[in-house]
Amino acid sequence: MDGDFKELIEFLDKKFDKIEKDISDFKDSTMRFEDRALKDLEDLKREKTVGDEQNKRKTKVLEIHNDALKSGKILSEKQSAEIDALHAF
Numbered sequence: 099m100d101g102d103f104k105e106l107i108e109f110l111d112k113k114f115d116k117i118e119k120d121i122s123d124f125k126d127s128t129m130r131f132e133d134r135a136l137k138d139l140e141d142l143k144r145e146k147t148v149g150d151e152q153n154k155r156k157t158k159v160l161e162i163h164n165d166a167l168k169s170g171k172i173l174s175e176k177q178s179a180e181i182d183a184l185h186a187f
Contacts, residue, residue: 164181167173173181
């Protein structure tokens with residue numbers, strides 16, 4: 099009986115070692131995926147911030163341009179009203 103018990107322990111030890119390796123591989127794979135996802139998210143945040151700043155600058159340029167057109171009476175009253183109705187600036 100002792101020989102059978104020893105064989106059973108060795109068999110189970112091999113199985114548990116394989117299961118432990120599989121779990122470790124899965125964990126490593128999951129961590130790599132999570133790291134990539136977090137990096138992609140950081141990249142998107144950075145791009146959004148840059149895009150927002152660019153949009154603010156574009157909006158400011160358009161406001162200055164629009165004000166110049168209005169003050170120089172280059173735009174008609176109707177055109178000025180249409181621009182104002184857009185609430186773009």
